[in-house]
Amino acid sequence: MQRWRGYTIIEMMVVMVVLGVLASAAMPLVELSAKRAKERELKQAVWEIRQAIDAYRLAVDAGRIGRGDGASAYPPSLSALSAGVPDMKAGGQAIYLLRRIPRDPFAPKSLPAEASWGLRSYASPPQEPKAGADVFDVYSTSAEVGMNGIPYRLW
Template identity: 55%
Template sequence: MLNVSRGYSLIELLVVLGILGLLATLAMPMAEMTVQRERERELRRAVWEIRDAIDAYKKARDTGAVVESSPSHYPPTLAALTELRDDARADRLGQPIRFLRRVPRDPFAPADLPAERTWGLRSYQSEAGRPQPGVDVYDVYSLSDRVGLNGVPLRDW
């Protein structure tokens, strides 16, 4: 009878480990790109949500639903979008209005900052190419210096 030993040799184990290491090395950039893509998707969604709320606030000011003392019809701060207000129009007097439940965070901002401070603010009076904060919030942008997968800096989204 022939006595055959079962198992793997050291060389077979090293070849398998080498192949697994190579596959892991190839998979890492794909995993990093997937994480980047998801964060960019969150950023796009957050910017759209805030911009929609700013537009709704302006429309409410234009129609008289929101009454403020400032001459601008845009919100004075991002926090103003989350405040519960009473509708000032006669046909809807006293009905509550809120434009955002909470200010979304910029997913590329440091985690220790409050959500409101993760955004760059552009006033209505500032130029699009050089956004500056002012007495109102006309637009928001990411403060990140990173470039998106599409080649456009995140600040310009």
């Protein structure tokens, strides 16, 4: 009598069902991990841009960056932070406050990094941020809410 070795179709189906249950249990953890990573990236990008804006303001106050009549002490655009501005005390040598403008991780990938942010000018109130002649602050334009319950635009 010859004995066949191998698995029956029932055993294979049971294994497939068990693997499916395990995979479906792991999916929410993967999604949660991806969202957490994007939130960390957003937090870092906002912090980096705000640090550069503050450094620009300090350079204006120190007389290293000139400003026009009636202009605020804040950069005229985000690109000024990475394109460089002339240093008045170093013979016009450029001051670079950012290597590159980080992009909002929740913005559409088709947007360039500078356009991925919402801009608030110094003249606009915090409750209703609007772009203007300068960049006082940046915020995410995403309508999503963070895992902490605060909308990303308020971070």
